[in-house]
Amino acid sequence: MGPGTMRPVMSLPSLLQALFLVSQIAAAAPSVESGLSVEALDRRGMPLRDPQAADFTIVQNGVPLPVAGLETGTPWRVVIYVDRVLSGTRTVRAAAGLLASQAVALAALGPVEVVVAEPAPRQAQAPTRDPVEIDEALSRLLLTGDGRDDLRALRQRSYEEIAAPAEHPEDVAGRLEEALATEVRLVDRQQDGLLEWLADPRGQGGPRVLFLVSDGYELDPRPAYLARVEDPARRAALAGGLADPGLGIRSRELAETAAALGWTVLPLPAGNERLPELGRWRTRSTPDLPIGVVVTPGRRKEKEPAEEPTLPELAEPRAPLTALAEETGGEVLTTATATTGAVARLGIRLWLRYTVPAGTAGDLQPVVVGSTTAASLRAVRWTGPPVPGRVIARRALRLLAGDEDEEDLTAAVALRPVEEAGGGWTLEVRPEEPSSRRLTIAVGGASGATVTHRLLQPADLGADGLWRVPLGPLDGALRLAVVLDSPAGGSWSGRVLPVVAEIADEEGEEAPLSVVAEEPVRFEPWTGRGVRIVAPAGGRAVGPVEVEVDLRLPAERRLERLELFWNDELAATLYRPPFRHRVNVPEERPVGTLRATALLDDGTLAEDAVLLNSTAVGERLDVRLVELYVVVTDRDNRPVRGLGKEDFRLLQDGREQVIAGFDDAGASPLSIGLAFDSSASMFLKLPDVREAARSLLSAGLTARDRALLVDFDSAPRLVTGMTGDLGNVSAGLDTLRADGSSDLFEAIVFSLQKLQGVVGRKALIVYSDGIGEGEKTSYRACLQEARRANVPLYLIVTNERAARASGGGVLEPLDGYAERLDRLAAASGGRAFFVRPSQDLREVYDAILRELRSQYL
Template identity: 25%
Template sequence: MTTLLCAMLFAVGQPVALRAEVQTLGKGPQAMIVGVAVQVAPEDRARVGERAQVKVVLLRTGRIVDAQASIVTLAADGSALLLREWPAGEGEVRVFLEALEGGASGSWSSTVDVVRVDTPYEPGADAPVEAVALAALPAAEGAVRFLPPPRSGGIGALQLEVEAPPQTERVAFACDGEPLGERQRRPWTVSVNLGAIARRTVITAQAFARDGRLVGEDALVLNAPPQQIAVELMVGAPEGSTTLVTVAVRSDQQTESITLKLDDRAVARWVTCPCVVRLPSAEVASAKVVSAEVLGPHSTRGEAVRVVGLQGFQTELQVEVVELPVNVFDRAGVPVGYLDRDAFTVREDGQEVAIEAFGSTVDLPLNLGILVDTSGSMRESFAAVRHAVTGFASRLLRPQDSYFVMTFSFEPQVQLGWNADKSAIAPVLARLVPEGGTALNDAVVRGLELFRGRRGRSALVVLTDGDDTSSRTAREVTLRYVKTARTPVFPIGFQLSKLDFLLRQRLRDLAEVSGGELFLAPRSGDLEAVYARIDAQLRSQYLLTYRSPSSKSRDQFRAVSVEVKGEGLVARTFAGYYPAR
């Protein structure tokens, strides 16, 4: 169905007159694929020239739903077709056109009804590259692909495996660009040492046939930035008239949309990986930037950008996006949850930064990690622990929230993975029998690993009654990892004696560097009150997002501070962070 929308705009400076036609072309991966045909009036065709920038904006109830600009080459009749993916329904469309030479410009606006259809969009044989991109490509079959790793990163040794097509004769592995060696036969495995400090590490695998031809490649990002989907972009060397481009996303990562762009033009889209496409080499060579954006459930996202337009030079563009969980307290130590964005000032290494996104408890889901000490010393009081933990989760969690439960004695164990069913906690805790030592450091590191790729408010609540006796992870390494993870840690020191001052200090350090708080529960009866105080803080938490202006290396600490307006108010967040990439 077509809605013909025409308008003429005359103003000072003789603006360009435009007409437009909006048509629903089919159903896309997430919404309706719409064609926006823009045409310059014949009397203005010469003034505009051959190329122009066209920006198309869709609004609903005054809010911008979509806004994208494109450089187009106008046809002889002054027309150009732009494709967009818009949700069905009524709205307002605004078009802004500006000639690349001479500065002639014009605008147009009118109401539009995007009609819902059930027929999938299929681009024609002569469709432009961006049209093909709006029809989701199937996941590549027989592609080179890393199998899900045993864990998402951390420290120490890690064994990885790749699956590759039958014609593969050898696989070359590299770590952050440095060769790791080759395998000449199956299984295609490699051992990686992640060192003693968790940092973003990219492992690549290139599969070659007997004649030396590149069969395919993949990448795996370990220790990715927290609350982001790990994604890597691989742009191969031209092979004849085409160039192989691979968007690498971990195979166990849930995705909803993967979009590949040359500059600002979408050229391919997938719902799930492997994401492999051959693009015209001339198109890749003429682009300045190749980028990939991945969207996942629960508002998770990730992106990778490569600059390729500098005489064939490629480099990865890295911008650190920082999410700050912030609590505000009044003079009495009571959490304050009614502030807006203008009340906050954020600084990194003393430099004020712009707050790009702002949310509060009302707006954002909570990702909650619950760590429970199940060492032998907890046996007598574990019934009270079960009751307190179950009640805490039941009161705090809302339908949109997610949580996991991990216990630790000689080693940490995930008892309940990420889910939203509050009723699942009680039976899990009921079957546990405390025994063994206390691997506190290992549990904190493993618990924080589980937050990778999740966005929004996060918190790790750790209940323990004793010092670490069984961890392989040193205390200093644990603190470094906490500074990288950017998730508040709320330790609960349970039944600690007055002589446990060293343990209290270690737990306090975990809380202070992460933006959390240490709580003490001398008796079993104190647990419910402690969990209630943590509940109150998490219900009044803010999330501030900014882009780091720092040029420091990833091994250098970046200090963060937050100030808040209001007499007697104090803001608390993590003390700073080590970049994860």
């Protein structure tokens, strides 16, 4: 059915039969009350006159249910959800304008909140029934709300990569598969974020409507990518190897789950709608001026919005939006007329209360509404529990993929191998308290992931207080995600377990239940990009050994050199294929490591290593010698120089490690990442920040040092990549413009990732005024990345309040924010500097450089 198609009305004979069954069920079982919203119109498209509960029937999962009552004028929870990632600028601004013109009508429905996803959803306007506040929030989006249009931008980059010349035919297949996987991940991330927001328990129990601002996406992007392959035979061969990405299935599940959660969804892919006149909207503080007008002496702002760059078009991107609207009793809105009508009809919808027999909640169930008086109906097509299993399943899959932070599990869990015939595994769960829990398990293997659910009841606990859940064989599985929650809603917890038996102690006893072994090393077939030693593969190899390396690089990267090492001693340097060389492995000392290291033109590094002539089971090494750069300071934070190897001890997990090498690294070249906050609150500070940074680049760094530049507000952007041309980095500072909100943690994670693979000493310096507006990346995720990256992080926070908080005074206006930043920097081996706006930043940069020039390796 199309977006404007009405659901057929139940026939009179069917209705009479349904009413008879309703009376039988009502007399036979206890019940609980539920409700749903219905748009019921007569043949003229007008609301029904004097509707009665007896005029309606509800059939849930094939079972007629009695309608207990009917209400009109029930307050709505209204959410305007703007997905900037999947929307272009015209869509964001046109939709914001259409809804701003309806501010009074929306406020009459109920509290209105505005949510912006870029990529994670955040609240841009708290729930309000004040039309002026709603108008102002939407008008800001109209005037300044740029759409990111990430999907089409990704398409353009991927098309260029696929069309680029390839040395090997399989490179084209690799590029195509990677592009497809990247698009699917992007869409899944946005849909998961939307699903989590829809599952928020706030406002449950009444009607809820979601105005979804999005351009949509393709349910099957494979044909679009295959069309970029010019050779028909090659295209046909590639098509046979591309599996269905599953977006169609997940799109349908999202629509059904949204309906079951009680949402009516009204998508607004309004990119072709004419942008409204700005003069219609007025602010409370400046009633004579339209919102967003900038008043500057001697200037008038009359510039029209810039045209969006031409990006590839998508095939049928509205298909998932149409399905979402149909399953939830909504409609797709693309014009001002349609939007005005839809908002008006929400106000005359009916709220039907009906009874459900106890014990029939289960998971999602289809629901059909019938009427003896209405000519057309719109209503949700699904119902279900407060937190459907599909919501938890997606959480478990994100947890398994590493896209979701682990939450402290409300139980101790462990995997035990089954010793009896048939083998397999058992999951043991010891809850903190004996209450009902839903257990969701996502198992990842070479062929994908599977999800199962099980309800754990207190009566099923063993005498030792454990739930034992048989899992059967987990062939090929590397790890599994365990999620515990209550089906009735509320908090959830989860963690990831490696598929490996628990550690045994010295007496052969199993480890305590809370102890989980390290993830085992698994060796997968070589299918990706990077460096791989293909010969020798490991095992026995003595004397002159033929070494062959397979090198697969991104299309935009160029190899500078490939180095071969035997036990960290350089054996050969190769500059072009074929990458083959004979390396001598001495018979008197045959055990050692063969390593291949590729250095690319952007300074990044890729490498592989193989252990030869060892008795170890696993011979390929996925680790290398760890380099630790250390700064020693006295009580006044002054670097201590002149120490030797004997002055240090290295402990890992409480065990002393051998220090393989020691050096004074202060004179080694530095690779510095510079990240600067350019949010709107930086407007007055930005000129001084630029000048101090130029001083650092021109006087602080040397000709052997390199730098990269990141600019961030609500999202980070790479201004210049890692380069030794410090003048180019300095010029990039001129592109910084103060605008938007600030997401410090996302910028830190982004910048650390840009430093991955950079060879030698490196550090990240981040400047911010500490005024955040709804961080999309969590502090916990940022802390994990800082610990993992092995890059010292130096935070400079210019904010009067933060400076006072860090100084140990009684005022802590940032509610612990300064302490969190201090812990974040310390966890990486760096420092946090909290300074006042008037303080000279060059002093801070000098202190940072003194530390870096005093490092030991």
